[in-house]
Amino acid sequence: MLFNTTGFFAFLIIVLALYYIVPLSWKARKIMLLLASYVFYGLWNPPLILLLLISTLVDWTAGQKLAKTEDPGARKRWLLLSIFVNLGFLGFFKYGNFLMENFQMLVGLFGVSYTPPKWDILLPMGISFYTFQTMSYTIDLYFKRIQPARTFLDFALYVTFFPQLVAGPIVRSDELVPQFYEPKRATQQQFFTGLLLLTIGLFQKTVFADSVLSPVSEDIFGTGDQLLALDAWTGVLAFSGQIFFDFAGYSLCAIGIAGMLGFSLSDNFRYPYGSIGFSELWRRWHISLSSWLRDYLYIPLGGNRYSNIRTYINLMLTMLLGGLWHGAAWTFVAWGFLHGLYLAVERLLRNIVKLKADNLFIQLILAFLTFTCVNITWVFFRAKDFGAAMKLLGSMFFVHGEKALLTTNDLVLVLTLMTLVFLGHFFMRRHSLVGVLQRTPLWLLVAGWGIMIFGLMIVQTSGQQFIYFQF
Amino acid sequence: MKLKLSTFIAALCVAFALLLQYEWYFRNVERWPPGYDNNADLWAYWRGKVEKLDEKDVVIVGSSRGQFDLNIHLWDSITGRRPVMLAIPGGSPYHTVEDIVVNTDFKGLLLVSTAPGLFYSLGSGGGAAWVKAEMVDYYQKQTYAQKFSQWCYEFIDPHFAYTDPDISLKHLTERLPFPNRDSIEGGTVWPPMVRMDRYRNVRMIPEMENDTSFQNQQTRIWHHPEWKNRYKDSADVIIGHYADLARKFQERGGRVAFIRPPVTGEYLEFEPQMFPRDQYWDRLLRESGSKGYHFQDNPVSREMIPPEWSHLNRRDADIYTRLIIELLRNDQLL
Incomplete structure (x- = not known):
């Protein structure tokens, strides 16, 4: 169901x-x-x-x-x-x-x-x-x-x-x-906070993921053509947003429903696209899986307790298997490999370069760099095979590309939404959703909640499956 | 701040206030009628009924012309049997016919409506492949959860206009006014045309019958090359497919008849050019060993003028339904 x-x-x-x-x-x-x-x-x-x-x-x-x-x-x-x-x-x-x-x-x-x-x-x-x-x-x-x-x-x-x-x-x-x-x-506060989280989760899934982003990512990943870089990047950003809203939306629904019954489940996402670096990303993205892999795979393998080389091998093995957990295809392994590589490079650089990133602008640049690299990994995650992934990457990096595919409406909607997602995640890094909701003025909360319920009623998607159900 | 029941009720009031205005706008300004969605779940429900039909029953397959131009309630009042309506707008009956012949024991009358631009699409082609994926296969794989959801949804759906998929949020975003790049076509903005009931019986709405602005909006869509004659694949393969299935169906006692409903405007002009009658229609009937009723062969249907070139108004749909029943009876197919 x-x-x-x-x-x-x-x-x-x-x-x-x-x-x-x-x-x-x-x-x-x-x-x-x-x-x-x-x-x-x-x-x-x-x-x-x-x-x-x-x-x-x-x-x-x-x-x-x-x-x-x-x-x-x-x-x-x-x-x-x-x-x-x-x-x-x-x-x-x-x-x-x-x-x-x-x-x-x-x-x-x-x-x-x-x-x-x-x-x-x-x-x-x-x-x-x-x-x-x-x-x-x-x-x-x-x-x-x-x-x-x-x-x-x-x-x-x-x-x-x-x-x-x-x-x-x-x-x-x-x-x-x-x-x-x-x-x-559940207390009244707990019950209605749960209901609000359920509303937000469903809104993320049906309005953002299914209605705005999914059709664009399907168009881009479904075409076999070589595309203009603008279209290729927009399609990848659309998938990036789709998988976040789809999965984080589901997690919020789960947490919300459990809350309505009086149970508490911990966060599964904490604004991952605002992360500075990949180790932070994995502390914010699908937290319950990354902590599972850390506790039951990475640490038993030795974690970082032995040599540097061994640590890198453990890191890579964990991410490769993490990739395979997502799906039975080598493209998922490649996705895991890229993340393993990013984590290894980040670890290496941290040992060599002592960068003080306390300036907001520098933080924003680093977060943007992280977000960009994450988007590249999504190509392998979503593409049906390596050929399609390489073709899309070629389009993204101007190796080739002649064909425009997306309407201006799609470009505007996806790029605006994903800019807001990136900035929103960046500025929410030190906050929690529930904390922000509790500080929101009543009139704004009521209006926002009402608009989201209205959005759910008019969205008219056909009950699309959550992406992570297949994993 | 504390969240309470009153907070939620206030939010619900905001949502319903917005929804009321939204519904009012689409119902009264854009003239979308309340009615059932023409969706896969309802199609699957009626497809499931085919399993229990007998030899006196009728199943109608085809595309929108088959669905919009035949009034199955009138048919019921005349013959005592209401046909099961399985025609699908924008889809070819390629896989539906195959599904009924191969996967059921149905031995009644299979009435296949043909709209050449969709009918002559290969099984893997644009007119047919989606029907297999989204309708035929969906029926085979439909879960209890999906059936239960459809059952719940039917308490809401028929009473509202805004639930029409053609005015879903996704479709509304296509109305944003940003100009496209030269090589890009925008999405199609459909005017309201019909109203459907739970039996998948479809009737044209008065606005489309009488208002030329509605008709012009629709004919502008049909005028576009993408919609005029959408698919034209190998006649050998497609006619061979129907002929094989028709023979198999007839061998087990079933009857097959094809209909070619009336068109006018550019459809009347271009369909005969793209799909010459002797190479398509006549050959289809000959090779399938089936009866067929082409609108141009009858003085009544020949004179019918669909308001937007492709589908009949309510009055003509009723006349056309009576005519098809009469023709089928004359040929002892009914």
């Missing part, structure tokens, strides 16, 4: 009514939330609920065993079982075809002709999110960083909690599970 559909609103109203109006015990309300989460997921494809159930059962069992046994061998086996099942699901459903294609290519290099059967595998929505989330639970238990969930119901709800089930944030168990122990009821 998608947040940006009328069906979801009916669903949410029913859930809120059952949660707040019907007099149920806390346990019954949690069971209701769990069932609602399965309905939320199952209305897309009912049989795939089985995957969620298996993941839940395996990780609950492994977690219980890890909490009780001290035998190192047994603990390792239970952890491996959890990782094997979760990565197995991910590998089969998400990377099955990719692995077969690459195997075919590899054996082809040795003159062996092998044509694998074509698998028509359906990618379960949000599988990358909930598998990472449940894996973090067993890994944390293995390292004794957390306490196990008290009941199966609490754990099952942690795995399937519908606001963040299909596109994150990837919540750690110690952040969410303890919130299930005591009855929760």
